[in-house]
Amino acid sequence: MNAIAQKYAPQDVGSIFLYTHEAHPGEYCPHLTTMEQKFTHARDLRDKLGVTRPIYLDVLDGACHRAYGSMPNMSWIFSQSGIAIYKSDWSDSHSVANAIQYFLEVIQRRRSGERMAGFRVERLDYRIQNREAFFQGLARNGPKAVREYREAFP
Amino acid sequence: MTIAVGQRAPEFHLPSLDGPMTALSDYRGRSVVLVFLRHLG
Numbered sequence: 231m232n233a234i235a236q237k238y239a240p241q242d243v244g245s246i247f248l249y250t251h252e253a254h255p256g257e258y259c260p261h262l263t264t265m266e267q268k269f270t271h272a273r274d275l276r277d278k279l280g281v282t283r284p285i286y287l288d289v290l291d292g293a294c295h296r297a298y299g300s301m302p303n304m305s306w307i308f309s310q311s312g313i314a315i316y317k318s319d320w321s322d323s324h325s326v327a328n329a330i331q332y333f334l335e336v337i338q339r340r341r342s343g344e345r346m347a348g349f350r351v352e353r354l355d356y357r358i359q360n361r362e363a364f365f366q367g368l369a370r371n372g373p374k375a376v377r378e379y380r381e382a383f384p
Numbered sequence: 385m386t387i388a389v390g391q392r393a394p395e396f397h398l399p400s401l402d403g404p405m406t407a408l409s410d411y412r413g414r415s416v417v418l419v420f421l422r423h424l425g
Contacts, residue, residue: 231419244411246418248398253422272401275423285421286398286406294396295420299386306418308393312408317389321419333415350389367424 231305232281234323238330247285249275250295253302254379256372265290307333315348318355325355393418 235245249272255261262268268287276285288294298304299317305326307316316329340346368375387394397407408416 231417235417238417242414244414244416246406246408246411246416247421248418249421249423251422253424259423269401271423272421275421276401279421284400284402284404284406286400288398294398297386297394297396298418298420301420303422304418304420306393308408308411308416308418310413310415312393312412314387314389314391314393321421326417326419330415330417337415348390364424371424 231321231323231326232279232283234327234330235283237327238334241334243330243334245283247281247283248288248294249285250288250292252371254368254371254375256368256375259371259375262290309333310337320357322355322357325357328355 231245231247235247239245249268251262251268252259252271259271260267262271265287268290272285272287275281292300298306299319301319303319303321305316305318305321306314307326307329309315315333316326318325318329336346365376368379393408395408397405399405408418
């Protein structure tokens with residue numbers, strides 16, 4: 231997503247990376263109870279993912295995350311007038327890039343004089359699933375994280 | 385109550401790791417991608 235942000239910045243597409251909370255708390259990476267912890271986890275995440283753009287932090291109780299739907303790794307795109315035009319319950323760079331490209335074309339078509347009206351679309355996008363890396367991440371969080379995940383999704 | 389596609393995005397003011405605050409309204413007039421990140425291991 232960092233690369234997507236850099237690619238489309240020259241076309242006046244802003245990007246906001248917002249850290250919410252620990253995905254699967256465990257003994258080594260506990261549930262967040264202070265903003266200081268939240269800053270520490272966000273710095274760790276920035277370094278692991280190599281994010282070079284600013285990362286912003288939701289408030290401790292996740293009010294912003296809730297306002298936008300509380301899905302685990304959401305992405306949204308807003309139009310120039312502040313209207314939500316894309317919502318994804320998972321952040322996938324291919325899906326987001328496809329959507330940005332489409333909406334930039336809409337802007338160009340409007341500028342060239344085409345009269346256009348929005349309509350709703352539902353579709354299923356696909357992401358790469360790496361279960362091995364996911365369980366390695368759970369293990370780094372601690373046995374509790376692994377146990378709770380296996381209990382929730384046997 | 386959460387928003388849906390087609391609705392106006394709720395405003396927020398949030399701190400950054402490096403100090404400065406940001407607001408969604410800072411991006412007025414631009415398209416914006418908002419990515420929610422969670423930490424895992």
